[in-house]
Amino acid sequence: MSSIIIDRLTADDGTLECSVRASADLERFVTDEPFRTSYDVPIADVPDGVLAIPVLAQICPVAWANGADVYVDEVDATFARALEDVAESLSAMYDFIDGGTLYARSTIDPDPEGTDETGLLFTGGVDSTYSYVRHREESPTLISVRGWTITPDAGDDEKWDALRTRVSSFAREHDCETAFVESNMLSFLDHPMLLAHYKRHVDGGWYSSVGHGLGLLGLCAPMAYARGMTDLYVAATHWEGIDLEWGSRPDIDDRVRWAGTQCHHDGYDLTRQERLDRIADYVRTEAPTLQLQTCNDRMDGNCGACEKCYRTAVGLRLSGLEPDDHGYPFDDGDYHRLRRSLERGEWVLGQDERHMWADIRERARDTAPATPAERTFFEWLESVDLDDLISASEPPLSHRLLRAGARNTPNAVYNTAYPAWTAAKAGLRLVRSDK
Incomplete structure (x- = not known):
């Protein structure tokens, strides 16, 4: 029977740790590294059933993809029901999600003391900044996570320090509190192997396409419980009318909940360009020096x-803002460089980028170009087949063959060859961050 066991769960001050053991057929997806997460609030008094939420949020999609059962000593009853709902949503989206059963020795139904505090997963990008603007009267706690686009590796220390500094500065300027979460949620699982098995079914990486809505929200559970946080927002990447297979959607995020806390997929009613419009309104009325970080x-x-910087700069111009004033060096010459890079397929693009460029094209149709260079670029964008830009960005054949080889390798052989596979994985596009 395929199974994954969560045990030896401990909480020491602000650090959570537990071990994860898998049956022989699933060993390739789980490393020997314990699951760890650190919070900047004490969590020792948080019930074990809530402490189990972060690891369950990462491991359950892997179990569901293999029809495996998951075993844990204690779980929050509200979250257990949420997992059933999320599994239903993922199963409707992906044929390879077969389901499985969560078994717990006990379930708990605690009644935490709520403080009406709200939280917002925050990077300072377009989507999370719009969500802040929308909910600023709530003074949401700005939550930043290390473990996905910024890894726990020492080589990413400078990036994490830069993000903490920037988010802390934003919070001070806007009279908000902060919360910083650090986890090895990617490295305790074998994400290269997950990618090898499931890349052919998804547009992005495993975490972006399957796991990050449930995963990032669940990661916050002990901190949210300790702080009495009643509502937790995660900014939408896509919008109504886009039916992409993506790990963070209303039918996933809105179903995530645990004792005292309800999660919300925020901003899905607006396109990315419309979110930039709302940010532009805020800039003109309240925050003329606002900086974005994408x-x-x-x-x-x-x-x-990079493609994301160019795309944001063009969007800012369409919203009536000068990119240079908000963190993006950009002039008319960049329109030519952007077009050339898109035509040459210099970036690996997915269907979500296609929709975002389509959104820009739609807005450009109703916007008078400010310069001849802008007019030339928008005329090209109107004429180009966006699907061709996506197909020109296929990963190299060597990467596709590497994934196929890992996918079809027996466990014993794979375990022996793992060091070589780990060295080669650096060339693979494992995850994609929010857009």
């Missing part, structure tokens, strides 16, 4: 030369 390559500012 770059995947650096955290201490925006590189101005």
Whole structure:
């Protein structure tokens, strides 16, 4: 019987740790590394059933993809029901989600003391900044997570320090509190192997396409319980009318809950360009020096030369803002460089980027170009087949063959070859961050 066992769960001050054991057929998806998460609030008094939520939120989608059962000593009853709802949503989205059963020795139904505090997963990008603007009267606690786009590895210390500094500065300026969460939620699972098995079924990586809605929200549960947080928001990446297979959607995030806390998928009623419009309104009335941070390559500012930076800069111009004033070096010459890079397929793009460029194209039709260079670019964007830009961005054949080889390798052989696979995985696109 396929199974995953959660045991030896401990909470020491602000650090949560537990071990994860898998049956032989699932060993390739679980490393020997214990699951760990650190919070900047004490969690020792949080019930074990709530402490189990972060690891269950990461491991259950893996179990569901393999029809495996999950065993844990104690679980919050509200979250157990939420898992059933999320499994239903993921199963409707993906054929490979077969389900499984969560078994607990006991369930709990605690009644935490709520403080009416709200939380918002926050990076300072377009989506989370719009959610802040929308909920600013609630003064939400801004929650930043290390473990996905910023890894726990020492090599990412500078990125994490830069993000903490930037979010803390934003919070001070806007009279909000902060919460910082650090976890090995990717590395305790074998994400290269998950990608090898399921990349052919998904548009992005495992975590972006399957796990990150439930995973990121569940990661916050002990902190939210300790703080008495009643509502937790995660900003939407997509919007109504886009039916993409993606790990964070209303039918996933709105169903995540535990004792005292309800989660919300926020901003799904607006396109990305419309969110930029709302941010622009806020800039003009309250925050003229607001800086956005969307770059995947650096955290201490925006590189101005990646697809995401270019896309955000163009969107800012369409909303009537000058990109240079809000964190994006951009001039008319960048329109030509952007077009050339898109035509050459220099970036690996997915269907979500296709929809975002379509959103920009739709807005450009109703916006008078400010310069000849802008007019030339928008005329090209109107004429180009966006699907061609996506197909031009296929990963190299060597990466696809590497995934196929790992997927079909017996466990014993894979375990022997793992060091070589780990070295080669650096070339694979494991995850995609929010857009």
